[in-house]
Amino acid sequence: MTTQTPESAGIVDPSAVLDERFKDAISSVLPDLPREQIQTHITPSRQPKFGDFQSNCAMPLAKRFGMQPRELAAKVIEAIDVTGIAEPMNESSIAGPGFINITLLPSAISDALGSLDTPQLGITPPDSPPTVVVDLCGVNLAKQMHVGHLRSTVIGDAIARLYERMGYKVIRQSHVGDWGxxxxxxxxxxxxxxxxxxxxxxxxxxxxxxxxxxxxxxxxxxxxxxxxxxxxxxxxxxxxxxxxxxxxxxxxxxxxxxxxxxxxxGDSESVRVWQRIYDITMSACLHTCARLHANVTDEHSAGESTYRDELGSVVQDLIDRKIAEEDDGALVVKCDGIKEPTIIRKRDGGYLYATTDMAAIKRRVGTLGGDIVVYCVDSRQSLHFKQVFAAAHKAGYDKASDGHDASLVHAMFGTILGEDGKPLKSRSGENLNLSDLLDEAVSRAEATLSERSPDITGDERHQIAEAVAMAAVKYTDLAIERVKDYIFSFDRMLAFEGDTGPYLLYALVRIRSIFRKAQEAGIDTGAIESAPFDLREPSEKALALKLLRYPSVVEGASLNHEPNRMCAYAYELASGFSSFFDQCPVLKNDDDSLRASRLRLCALTGRVLEDALQTLGIPTVDRM
RNA sequence: GCCCCCGUAGCUCAGCUGGAUAGAGCACCGGACUUCUAAUCCGACGGUCGCAGGUUCGAAUCCUGCCGGGGGUGCCA
Incomplete structure (x- = not known):
């Protein structure tokens, strides 16, 4: 067992160091407790008055060993060595039923920030990256993209980007409805x-x-x-x-x-016309995807038609292995715990979408090597996926090459509602065309932009409006918890005030502007790269602590398929920066070393914010 | 009928897998601009976390039952 010392290796994640130190302390207080069973319950503190971090380990441990929580906490504090990481602790570090409050040493925060300030921003890819298949977008032939495709495309792409950022191998699959x-x-x-x-x-x-x-x-x-x-x-x-x-x-x-x-x-006349329909549809839809800054291209298209030659053998396989059975003329797979059987062949011999999805699982796990297959599809299809996942499991189609079961996840999402609380539709009651919706967002953004920044005009204004509009629409969609419905409102998302996409872009614009100003003033920004962090104001310390959370936020958001966690973090970071920026003069500072420290903090904040937005698929701008 | 999802401030939403006095934004009120971009910041106001039980040191979070809203329910996708 080696305890990483901050002096030698550098603190990357203070909570990881604290975790080790607490484990050491608890081991010495409770020698009978196997080390691997110790849970230190280290979390960032909610309020500054409770310190920077806290450990909630005393309560559950005291219960288990029949002790008083505060008494146990006192023993842990006495045994712990916080050299190089936190302020020494005493009785006043124990609060309430047995919370242990921890205040980091300023030097520890600076060290950790320095370790974060690398090209990878503290995120280390796994040694053998798992493969993730993400089902997203899923347009239909001969149909324009409508609001129903927005969430699948935007959220699915964000989930894919999150895994990519984690260093996983990601394969996007757009299950195009091009057959039947x-x-x-x-x-x-x-x-x-x-x-x-x-x-x-x-x-x-x-x-x-x-x-x-x-x-x-x-x-x-x-x-x-x-x-x-x-x-x-x-x-x-x-x-x-x-x-x-x-x-x-x-x-x-x-x-x-x-x-x-x-x-x-394969009738040539039919295929020729079908191909033409396919080309027309995909060229328009992929263009909309590109406009949305969603990485969905031709190579990600895996339409239902590509499974046409596999359906027969899948069904035959299920029959041969007695996984499927006849029921009232249809062929079904019955699974424990699910009342509704999965129909894979109709009475008339035709196949259904469940059949295609069975073949898709087989391909995604068996051929593509997916360890995790994420379906970013409407919540209304939850029963369908429950059935298909169970049926695929029964058939062993989810078994990966290493013998483990791949994890099949339905990352479902709710409906976009209009101001009236009903599913968003056009005046005539039809599906709202997605590119029309985006056009309106852009024209509204451009109107606001011309009002607020009259010096920006012409082509530049239009391009900025385009990016701001996409950021507004996407941020709104991503920031809401996936499974929930949400009410679509141009006014709110483009108000540019508060918790919106434009707010995040604005924070970044201010950071970029600082460096333009610094350059104009002849300040050598190259020299700040290794400037020591001097965190003297509460707002800059708070910003630093937020920055340090970045790697764990990316991990939590990706593994849980919850881009909204990234959004919440990005907003907190932008907000923390705005407070810092308001309270701490950067360039208007006579103290050279403090100015260098703050410039470096700005640069690091900018890079983390950029990285977060990039990982969400949200475009940025230099001015606005 | 059965199954799934949702219910948190006037409005729109968070709440890091059970932790301290439940947090933001909008709206409203009061402050801060010859600006490192005020699309900002600081403060005030605002909640019986749908209801009722249960689990325990501790519940918005877990369990059960109701109420309300939405969705789905073998041969459409």
């Missing part, structure tokens, strides 16, 4: 239009979207209306009218179904 009957309907429709003289090369995604909706309604038979009319005795004319429409719908449906068969069997 709905697509066949559009293919059929497009072929009919082409026969009527439409030039496929001129078709836009918006047109495809319209055709998609038309095809849907044309194929929808109003059988329920007829049944109802028969029941209550409808007017013969109405009945006849309805029956005619059903006949039409059935014809459309039949054509779509045979088009699906043709498409599935």
């Amino acid at each position: 009957l709905p697509i066949a309907m559009v293919v059929q429709k497009l072929i009919e239009r082409e026969d009527a003289g439409l030039d496929l090369q001129t078709v836009t995604l918006a047109q495809l979207n319209t055709m998609y909706k038309q095809a849907q309604s044309e194929c929808k038979a109003e059988t329920k209306a007829v049944q109802l009319l028969e029941k209550v005795g409808g007017h013969p004319k109405a009945m006849a009218e309805l029956e005619l429409r059903i006949e039409n719908a059935n014809e459309h449906m039949e054509r779509a179904k045979s088009r699906l068969v043709a498409l599935q069997s």
Whole structure:
């Protein structure tokens, strides 16, 4: 056992050092307690008056050994060696039922900051990085991206970035809805239009979207209306009218179904049109992803169509190994603890989305080597994933090459609501087009920008507005706890006041501005790189302590798939910087060494903030 | 019917896996600008953490039961 000494190795994480010291102390007080069972419960203190850190170890340990908590705390304090890390402790360090309050030595904080001030910012990649597969975005062919895709894309990308930042191997997978009957309907429709003289090369995604909706309604038979009319005795004319429409719908449906068969069997005409639809859709959607600063590109597309040749063998495998069974004509997998069986083949022999997802798990774990597979998908699909995960587990499709089960996670998210508390829709009740929504955010941002910073104009203004708008929209989406619904409000996210994306950008702008000013003043900013930290004001000490938390925040946010933790941290950091900046003159300071210390603190804060925003996928600006 | 999610200040939301007097932002009120960018900072106001039990030194957090809102419930995705 080697206890890291701050003198030799440098303190990277004060709480890790404290953890070791407390373990040593507790071991000597309670020799019968195996060291690996000791939990020191070291956490940052909530309030400065309780010191910088606290240990809550005394209460549970005292209970276990039948002692008084405060008495045990006193013994731990007597035994502990805090040399080089914290102020000496005494009776007054014990508070309440047995909290032990710890105040770090100023030198320990400075040392730790110095250790953090490296290119990696204190985050060390694992020796053998696990592979994480992130399912995100998931657009559908012939449909424009709408608000429903925003969260999957933005949150999914942030989760992927978090794991990348941790040094894991990340594989993004956009499960594009590019297969099945709905697509066949559009293919059929497009072929009919082409026969009527439409030039496929001129078709836009918006047109495809319209055709998609038309095809849907044309194929929808109003059988329920007829049944109802028969029941209550409808007017013969109405009945006849309805029956005619059903006949039409059935014809459309039949054509779509045979088009699906043709498409599935590789009919060249069908495939050519399908490919065109695919290209039109993906080029528009990937453009929107790029605009959102979401790293979703062509290489991440893994549409349902790519599983078409694997479905049959998956089903056969499940039959052969008696994992699936017949039930009322359908083929299902029954799993313990889930009432609803997972249907993997319909009575008519067709496959379903559960079948595709089974094949996807097999590929993601078996072929891609995923140790963790994260699905960033709407919470309404929670039952579906519960079923599919259980079925895949029963089939052993989640078994990684090393024999361990991969972890399958549904990182679900809630709905975006309008101001009325209902799911956000357009005036006409349709899904809100995502790029329209982004356009509006940009124009609002640009209006505010021209008002607040009239000196910024033209192209630069537009570019800044674009970045500010994306930051506003994304930060709002990421900052809310994933599973919750939230109310979308341009006014709030673009008010640029308080806990918003623009606030974070503003803090960074001020930091960057400091260094521009420093350069203008002829201050050698290169010399600050190794300047000793002199943390004399409460606000700069508070900022320093916030900075030191960064590595553990990245870890917590990634492993729990909770980007909102990063957002909360980024806001706290920006806020801590603003207080510091208000209270501590940096350039307007005559003390050279203090100025150097503060400049270095600004630089480090800037780098951490930048890194946090980068990890969330939020763009930054130099001016605003 | 059954299953899942949510319920915290007037509004929008946090609460680091059970810790101290539950925190921010907005709104409202009072302060700080010949600015290191006031898109900021400082202060004041504001809560029976849906309700009722339970677990224990200690519960917004864990368990049970209600109430309210949303979603889902074998052959759509």
